[in-house]
Amino acid sequence: MIPDENIIEITSLTKRFKDVLAVDDLSFSIQRGDVFGFLGPNGAGKSTTIRMVLSLIAPTAGEIKIFGKTLTNHRKEILTNVGAIVEKPDFYLYLPAIKNLEILAKISGKEVPGNRILELLELVGLKDRAKSKVKTYSHGMKQRLGIAQALLHDPELIVLDEPTTGLDPQGMKEIRDLIIRLSKDEHKTIFLSSHILSEIELVANRMIIINKGKKIVEGEVSHLLNSEKLKITVEVENIETAKKVLENTYWNNQIESINENKININLESKDISSLNKFLVENGVLVNALVPVRSLEDYFLSITSSAK
């Protein structure tokens, strides 16, 4: 394995649908072995970007390099090593699951061993329903079959576009565990899109957030989510007492807003206990200290505004 080798390099990627600019000058890279979270609210341009990466749609401008090769010139070679789920998992409903996978194996560009299909169906818990037509499957079962087809030809790069959509909590956990396993045990590079920050936080090591087709932030998940200033909501018994106590203190300058009995204050995480101690020692009854990470807060705000 070559460390820090870019598996995906996207440069100034732009997609315009008539009057709509879906992806706007987007650049980022994914390194070998990354579980790369691609985060954004619905309509942010995630699926459009993923469709361009998979050559389903043509970019208006920009360049996509995968495995160091340009997608436009080496499409077939690249796709031989890519497995993907794009949005909802659709299959030939009138065919059994095993037949769907057999078809896809034949056109995967690689020799798929005979037992691979059953192994994968077992992995995703569908072995007993292998011969059932896909039209009899629930959404969750189709989603798991989608994972199986993405892994069919043992690709180096796995692109998963909202793979947990429509799954119950147990199903979501199973998919997360599978992603972690594929990354840790099989050293796959995973490009995972989601509109749920906590999902990305649980599995990804690097991430990018986009909104309205533009990059907002990119970096290490741990760095982005944990090392920045936190916004703390302090819930107190008596807001007037609290205001008086904080007046003319260092803390007062950090206050962002006060609503009813809640004070929203920007702090470093190490200062939370000091603030609590200060308030209690000065006779303010603190009911709760609720930390909201600034990125999470930002993400929640763009997610809710997109709804």
Place this chain on the structure above:
Amino acid sequence: MIFSLVKIELMKIFRKWRTYIGFIAIGILVPLLHLAMYLEGQNSIDFVTRGFRDSFVFVGNLLNGYWISYIILNALTIHIPFLIALVAADLLAGEATAGTYRLLVTRPVSRMQIIISKFLAGTIYTGSLIFWLATMSLVVGLIVFGGGELIVAGSKAIIIFDSSDVLWRFALAYGFAILSMTVVCSLAILFSSLVENAIGPIVSTMALIIIFIILSAFDVQILSDIKPYLFTNYMLDWREFFNDPLDFSEIAKSVFVLFGHILVFFAATSYIFKKKDILS
């Protein structure tokens, strides 16, 4: 890869129940025509030969399998294109409706290979449907009505072919029918590449064929000028194989025009599909 793709496409076609509508329709319609001919076919023979009965004496089994098959081929010019369009219009639009374009296009196969395999599979379906029509009308016709001379009424004369001189004509006529129906198939696939639902392409294909047939039927100067550009004008030229002597130049011209249409429809479909953003 193309061979695998064609096999996959054929499997998809023949695993859908709509594919069998055509076979079932022919399986019902042709025996009904056989029955009708069995009951009233002699009247049709009398009608064809009415102008010659004063001068000639007709002997032998004229109401035979060959004649029935010839009549059936004439009668099904609208029905067969519909049965072809029913399946061909679904070849691309059906993938869009089902969302399975994504499965195909994210694999290491070129879009051109996908289109070629769709056209080849559509052509094989067309051929199998015409073969089924031939089996039902000719083979079953010969079993039920027996063989004999084939009597064909032209505009100025009737031609009577000896039974030993008929089978090769039918073979070529059915071959020509496959070619002309492949034009319909290609047109339906072209329309299918434009939309995400098969209904539109089926209706569009049939509407175009009906309009062209109507335009061809009018004997007006201005319409006569555009007739050579209507592919429907050449679709019934399988009848040329029941002429004596054969007009090879007319047959070659029709074959050339029909092949030309298939190539144009194929090229247009390939261009559209290569440029298409898969959003379904």
